[in-house]
Amino acid sequence: MATIESVTGPLDASELGTTLIHEHLRARDESNAEQFPHLYDDDALYAAAVEAARGALDRGVKTICEPTAMLLGRDIRFVERVARETGLQAIACTGIYTYDHLPLFWESRSEDTMAAAFAHDIERGIQGTDIKAAFLKCAADEPGVTPNVEKVHRACARASLRTGRPIMAHSRPASETGPRQVEILLEEGVAPEQIQIAHTGDTDDLDYIERLLETGVYIGLDRYGIEMYLPTERRNATTLALLERGYAERMFLSADSCASLDWFPDETVELLMREGAVNDWTITLVHDKVNPALREGGMAVEQLETMMVANPRRWLGG
Numbered sequence: 001m002a003t004i005e006s007v008t009g010p011l012d013a014s015e016l017g018t019t020l021i022h023e024h025l026r027a028r029d030e031s032n033a034e035q036f037p038h039l040y041d042d043d044a045l046y047a048a049a050v051e052a053a054r055g056a057l058d059r060g061v062k063t064i065c066e067p068t069a070m071l072l073g074r075d076i077r078f079v080e081r082v083a084r085e086t087g088l089q090a091i092a093c094t095g096i097y098t099y100d101h102l103p104l105f106w107e108s109r110s111e112d113t114m115a116a117a118f119a120h121d122i123e124r125g126i127q128g129t130d131i132k133a134a135f136l137k138c139a140a141d142e143p144g145v146t147p148n149v150e151k152v153h154r155a156c157a158r159a160s161l162r163t164g165r166p167i168m169a170h171s172r173p174a175s176e177t178g179p180r181q182v183e184i185l186l187e188e189g190v191a192p193e194q195i196q197i198a199h200t201g202d203t204d205d206l207d208y209i210e211r212l213l214e215t216g217v218y219i220g221l222d223r224y225g226i227e228m229y230l231p232t233e234r235r236n237a238t239t240l241a242l243l244e245r246g247y248a249e250r251m252f253l254s255a256d257s258c259a260s261l262d263w264f265p266d267e268t269v270e271l272l273m274r275e276g277a278v279n280d281w282t283i284t285l286v287h288d289k290v291n292p293a294l295r296e297g298g299m300a301v302e303q304l305e306t307m308m309v310a311n312p313r314r315w316l317g318g
């Protein structure tokens with residue numbers, strides 16, 4: 001079987017086990033954290049990540065894909081420390097998480113130069129370590145596929161072709177970014193089975209979703225708990241409808257939870273929770289509430305196994 005790099009070393013694909021495809025152990029603005037470290041409580045953030053990792057392990061999760069790329073505060077030593085302390089296997093990415101902005105460094109350089117930087121992380125190691133990235137990350141959101149966003153997608157595609165590693169593309173169904181993202185990646189020559197369109201589950205427009213699935217890509221039903229984009233009941237109904245239509249082999253379940261996230265002050269987070277904009281948005285939500293509800297709704301055990309074990313193994317293993 002294929003070898004897959006984790007932050008604690010290479011794994012045989014058969015060792016991945018139950019895998020959450022999209023969970024963050026810490027997400028924040030790295031330049032802010034670098035410049036104003038006094039605004040962050042390192043010990044508390046580490047403790048939150050360890051607690052999340054243990055919560056996942058308690059539910060039988062063996063592995064997470066940790067898609068924290070550049071501009072989302074990627075810190076590979078942090079993820080490694082959590083993985084070593086808890087035993088949770090973590091798979092790291094390379095790439096840039098941006099909805100448009102790029103540092104001037106990258107504004108003035110080509111897709112190929114960017115692709116070489118990404119390939120370095122896969123072939124040599126991340127941030128001066130020998131910890132290797134196992135997938136690529138890009139994003140498109142409300143501004144759509146802007147020239148900068150397109151540049152990152154093309155760079156991911158070229159790094160993917162060079163290294164054989166798959167791509168996870170954050171998408172925004174409300175802006176219908178998915179089809180254009182797929183188009184760019186396919187145009188570059190990436191095989192559809194190497195592509196995962198994350199956050200597709202933020203819509204229950206089955207026509208939109210099927211249009212993506214018909215291209216052969218994977219989709220992430222991966223934001224369980226973010227009710228403001230789509231409530232859990234409607235996410236579940238969508239998941240069940242897609243299973244019914246035979247797409248189990250192209251679907252992932254996850255929550256896109258962040259053990260910590262610096263985007264909002266505490267009082268805003270409390271307000272969002274009070275207003276129900278997010279609900280149970282944690283790494284354990286899929287196991288505690290989603291899977292039982294899906295089982296009750298008719299999901300077969302084999303379908304769950306396909307989504308949580310076989311699909312991650314196939315997508316990451318190439």
Ligand SMILES: [Zn+2]
Binds near residue numbers: 022256
């Ligand atoms: Zn994410």
